[in-house]
Amino acid sequence: MLLEVSDLTIAYNGLEALHGVSLQVDVGELVSVIGANGAGKTTLLQTLMGWQLPSGGSIRFEGRDITRAQTHARARRGMRIVPEKARIFSQLTVYENLMMGVYGMRRKIPVDKRLLWLYSLFPVLEERGAQVASTLSGGEQQQLSIARACISAPSLLLVDEVSMGLMPRLVDKVFELLKQLNGEEGLTILLVEQNALASLGISHRAYVLETGDIVLEGKAGQMLNDERVREAYLGI
Numbered sequence: 347m348l349l350e351v352s353d354l355t356i357a358y359n360g361l362e363a364l365h366g367v368s369l370q371v372d373v374g375e376l377v378s379v380i381g382a383n384g385a386g387k388t389t390l391l392q393t394l395m396g397w398q399l400p401s402g403g404s405i406r407f408e409g410r411d412i413t414r415a416q417t418h419a420r421a422r423r424g425m426r427i428v429p430e431k432a433r434i435f436s437q438l439t440v441y442e443n444l445m446m447g448v449y450g451m452r453r454k455i456p457v458d459k460r461l462l463w464l465y466s467l468f469p470v471l472e473e474r475g476a477q478v479a480s481t482l483s484g485g486e487q488q489q490l491s492i493a494r495a496c497i498s499a500p501s502l503l504l505v506d507e508v509s510m511g512l513m514p515r516l517v518d519k520v521f522e523l524l525k526q527l528n529g530e531e532g533l534t535i536l537l538v539e540q541n542a543l544a545s546l547g548i549s550h551r552a553y554v555l556e557t558g559d560i561v562l563e564g565k566a567g568q569m570l571n572d573e574r575v576r577e578a579y580l581g582i
């Protein structure tokens with residue numbers, strides 16, 4: 347198992363946002379956690395990345411307990427996040443933003459080879475390489491954020507609500523790219539989403555998070571047909 351989260355609890359000022367969440371992600375899987383606004387999706391990813399410390403439970407990554415490890419130690423082991431609302435460096439160019447993805451890495455990254463491959467998936471990033479990142483559209487910024495996280499060949503990519511604020515056509519495109527990253531490179535991805543239809547469409551497995559509790563889990567295909575999921579998350 348690449349990632350094993352057991353009974354994770356986290357509180358803000360004594361108020362619990364996650365009440366003992368357990369989930370697993372295997373190498374090569376694309377797994378989604380779907381949930382409404384406020385369910386605790388961002389809290390979960392931030393805790394996995396080490397931006398928040400849990401009040402209980404454990405996180406194992408590549409067999410090691412990283413529950414209390416610092417963010418940079420997790421990043422060094424290959425964990426990367428595409429945060430909520432693509433946090434790009436708006437004053438830097440697209441190319442400089444991409445290079446930030448390898449900054450400080452101890453492991454030698456074959457940057458040119460990675461760039462060529464990422465440009466084949468995200469041609470717009472090559473076309474706009476010299477452009478200041480703040481001038482990109484929302485969809486392009488999301489692509490930049492994903493590409494930057496992927497340039498160092500991560501072992502686990504965490505993706506926080508990448509569909510937010512994107513037009514439906516772009517949502518499909520970005521999700522198709524994530525599916526390609528998973529399929530072609532075998533990149534393991536854990537994504538959290540309100541957009542249940544789009545995320546279940548590309549995932550192998552999924553969990554449903556409701557106000558801090560996992561209430562359902564299963565194969566993505568089965569979830570799409572699940573009565574409760576259809577009613578609560580697909581509006582069918």
Ligand SMILES: Nc1ncnc2c1ncn2[C@@H]1O[C@H](COP(=O)(O)OP(=O)(O)O)[C@@H](O)[C@H]1O
Pocket residue numbers: 358359363381382383384385386387388389390
């Ligand atoms: N920094 C914070 N301080 C206090 N409460 C927070 C903070 N961040 C999130 N919360 C609360 O934790 C719960 C989960 O939020 P969040 O993880 O952002 O959910 P989601 O990403 O699913 O929308 C919400 O009730 C939210 O109000």
Ligand SMILES: [Mg+2]
Pocket residue numbers: 387388389430507
């Ligand atoms: Mg969120």
